[in-house]
Amino acid sequence: MSSSEVTEAAGATAEVDTSAAGSVRVEHVTHRYGRGGEEFTAVGPVDLSVPAGEFLVLVGASGCGKSTLLRLIAGFERPTRGAVRVSGAEPRPGEAAGVVFQTPRLFPWRTVRGNIDLALRYAGVSRAQWPERRAELLARVGLEGTERRRVWEISGGQQQRVAIARALAAENPLLLLDEPFAALDALTRERLQEDVRRVTRRTGRTAVFVTHSADEAVFLGSRIVVLTKSPGTVALDLPIPLPRDDVDAEELRGSREFAELRAQVSHAVKAAAAA
Ligand code: ADP
Ligand code: MG
Numbered sequence: 001m002s003s004s005e006v007t008e009a010a011g012a013t014a015e016v017d018t019s020a021a022g023s024v025r026v027e028h029v030t031h032r033y034g035r036g037g038e039e040f041t042a043v044g045p046v047d048l049s050v051p052a053g054e055f056l057v058l059v060g061a062s063g064c065g066k067s068t069l070l071r072l073i074a075g076f077e078r079p080t081r082g083a084v085r086v087s088g089a090e091p092r093p094g095e096a097a098g099v100v101f102q103t104p105r106l107f108p109w110r111t112v113r114g115n116i117d118l119a120l121r122y123a124g125v126s127r128a129q130w131p132e133r134r135a136e137l138l139a140r141v142g143l144e145g146t147e148r149r150r151v152w153e154i155s156g157g158q159q160q161r162v163a164i165a166r167a168l169a170a171e172n173p174l175l176l177l178d179e180p181f182a183a184l185d186a187l188t189r190e191r192l193q194e195d196v197r198r199v200t201r202r203t204g205r206t207a208v209f210v211t212h213s214a215d216e217a218v219f220l221g222s223r224i225v226v227l228t229k230s231p232g233t234v235a236l237d238l239p240i241p242l243p244r245d246d247v248d249a250e251e252l253r254g255s256r257e258f259a260e261l262r263a264q265v266s267h268a269v270k271a272a273a274a275a
Contacts, residue, residue: 017051019088022173022206024050024073029082031068041231042068045082048225048234052173055200055207057217059265060227061273066210069232070178073208074099086174097174098167102182104159106151112138112162113147119169137165140199157188164196168203175200177209181216193219194249201244214266218258226268228275235272238265
């Protein structure tokens, strides 16, 4: 049985199909930057299995290697040691996953439509299908009616929505998000968290989301992995047993279970950063 294995997550044993579309496997991965005397270990060793459909949140102090791990999963970098598999294969940059960064990285002089169309073209969608796909993507992220506006004319929150729509354009089963809401105001951040939660649920995508916020982690994650300080290794692997379908966001955020999990994660992050 090479395509499946047994992983231990917080005492629970689960069968993980590591060849399923959208699944991620990080196998004994260590990553170093630099050469010779200047070598620096940023991550590892890390072992992680993310089954298809999971919403995994990586939490840890600044500099612990979260972005490095995400870049390895995206295929932007190759691990110094060990192996990364996405949907059962070595990840190819631009193909393995849709990626959303902290800053939206859009073309500011283009319209919203222009930015989305570029993503559709890159994803190989035939031009005849663009209008329908574009409308569908913009509706998914709550941007109906903004097609003709230029990126510099819309708010930071809207720009990040365009970036999310763009990442969804390729219909990739895996979505990687690196602190995408860190630069936004609290209200916008909460709205976008709700949108991302809904979009990933509806589309069945696997997500790996990086944040340093325990609050954000508990709200979004079906599972949270806390990393130790540099070089990042797994300090805590915690399933989040909160309801995920048809929940009222305010009710969830105000619940006792939510507060308890947030306190637990927050404590673990501080302990891991100090260890
Ligand atoms: P995080 O996202 O958790 O803040 P990073 O993955 O960005 O952490 O960085 C982990 C460590 O690796 C940091 O000490 C950072 O300075 C270092 N680092 C990141 N990218 C590079 C790079 N391209 N070259 C050298 N060092 C790097
Ligand atoms: Mg980072």
